[in-house]
């Protein structure tokens with residue numbers, strides 16, 4: 574019997590899945606575990622968005638759509654990028670995908686040749702290196718320090734550029750650190766991409782969850798070099814709907830659509846109509862505002878609590894995650910996460926796969942009561 578491909582054998586399963594499985598197993602045995610692992614808002618999708626999906630269903634909008642997405646949604650995306658991100662893109666320079674994850678996959682497949690290097694800023698979202706390697710690329714990692722709030726130094730990024738550098742991935746607000754990169758840093762990285770002729774892939778999926786400062790899209794400065802990736806999941810509490818989108822130079826977007834056409838074909842028709850409603854109905858803005866205020870209050874609670882209990886973490890300005898240093902429990906973050914789960918019944922994701930040794934990621938996309946209870950359990954741990 575012949576074996577599995579080398580490619581898939583090398584592929585790492587998601588770190589979150591492993592810890593979730595353990596937490597679920599404990600729950601099954603009747604242990605009450607507080608899960609702080611979620612990468613999704615704990616709110617329901619707003620009613621006006623659900624209603625648009627029901628309408629699409631009732632109207633029989635259940636057939637194949639063009640691979641790049643329904644024209645109405647691509648037009649709304651071009652308008653959204655202009656209004657919210659200062660990007661001048663036409664509908665043909667946008668694409669709708671099966672989640673932000675598939676947008677990234679299609680783009681990496683469209684850009685990377687075997688041996689091409691893609692620079693990642695650590696700690697990074699675990700999916701980037703996995704998808705880069707699936708495309709035959711080589712992730713090149715630039716570390717950041719908690720003392721610098723996990724903000725990258727553009728000179729350190731410059732030092733990693735080689736003739737094989739094809740792209741740099743930037744994710745601000747950041748998963749897993751919650752860091753929001755200052756505009757000057759993003760501008761410096763965009764200038765570097767222009768100067769050295771590589772692509773900047775800007776993952777802006779948490780753009781609306783910023784508690785201090787404002788969001789800046791580097792594509793404003795380097796439109797020929799930047800592919801901006803985003804999605805409906807985090808902004809509109811639509812994780813399960815699987816809608817992502819991207820904008821960028823026409824040749825890259827067309828190539829990514831060609832990839833999509835041979836894989837998923839397109840995002841689900843009904844979910845595309847729902848996303849159109851999310852982007853165009855002003856009620857969505859009120860929802861985002863409320864979500865942001867809720868997350869902001871939870872952030873205060875968890876950051877203060879973790880620092881007080883000896884798990885240092887810089888105060889993040891965005892997203893709904895904090896990276897805490899757990900080395901006082903164990904220098905090995907996997908062992909520390911296990912101890913937190915077994916002794917305190919709090920589930921977190923070890924930093925290993927995010928390239929964040931000695932750290933674990935807490936998600937505060939859970940109720941204030943859960944955060945308070947989790948902090949009490951950590952305190953009882955001593």
Ligand SMILES: Cc1ncc(COP(=O)(O)O)c(C=O)c1O
Nearest residue numbers: 612672673674698748778804806
């Ligand atoms: C940084 C980042 N980018 C992209 C995504 C993709 O989300 P989705 O595929 O659900 O749209 C996620 C989800 O966790 C994320 O954290």
